[in-house]
Amino acid sequence: MKKYIALLSAFVIGCSTTQTQIPEEKKAKIEEIGEKNAMVLLKTLKGELIKAMSEGGAENALTVCNKKAMELTQQVEKETGVQMKRTTFKYRNPANAPDKYEKEALEYFEKSIKEGKFPKNYIQVVNENGVLTYRYYKPLKVEPICLTCHGEVIDEKLAAKIKSLYPSDKATGYKDGDFRGVVRVSIPADKIQ
Incomplete structure (x- = not known):
């Protein structure tokens, strides 16, 4: 029986699974941790951008995006103990290009939005370098401040x-x-126990 469970686990871990297959008690904990940490990252990045814009306009903010965004993300990762990434199909920095699991999440949001919904999150179970990991995705909307560098x-x-x-x-x-x-x-x- 243990062998069967181990084989089944190995199969599931090798594939992406969606939030519908995650028990509700775990899902609530994943959402709590994911949302909290995503907000820490977003507040950190937005704070730096606003500061840069007030000190030197949009060009200065662009320099922060180019030189500091990844560094700030790594700093927040160290503080929170979880890995994070901002990604999209329309990326500026090639380092932010989506992997196959992130593409699945982005497609989920795009499809939902076309159907008139805007989900608050998406969760997957994936194998990241041999470690069973829950991936929490927080969707981002364009805000007026973003249009300076990302607008039409x-x-x-x-x-x-x-x-x-x-x-x-x-x-x-x-x-x-x-x-x-x-x-x-x-x-x-192991953080969701």
């Missing part, structure tokens, strides 16, 4: 700087309230 119309000088920093940029053309992407929080299964 961008200042020419700023657009030139974006192009120089991100030659393959895909992250423009948004309107206020559009679905922007997700924050993914990876929570090792």
Whole structure:
């Protein structure tokens, strides 16, 4: 019997499973940890961007995105003890391109939004480097402040700087309230006990 359970676990761990297959008590804990940590990251990044904009405008904020966003994410990961990533299909930084599981989550949100819903989260169970992990995804909407660098119309000088920093940029053309992407929080299964 133990052998059968181990084989079944290995099969499930090798695949992505969705939130419908997670027991409610675990799901509530995953949502609590995921939401809390996603908000810490978002507040940290937004705070730095607002500070940079007030000190030197949008070009200064763009420099923060280019040079500091990944560093700030790593700092928050150390503080919280969970791995995080911002990802989208329309990424600016190639390091933020979605992996196959993140693509599944992004497709879930896009489909739901087309159906007139805006889910508050999405959860998967995946094997990350041999560790059973719950992935919590918090959807992001475009806010007015985002439109300066991600909107349909961008200042020419700023657009030139974006192009120089991100030659393959895909992250423009948004309107206020559009679905922007997700924050993914990876929570090792042993933290959900």
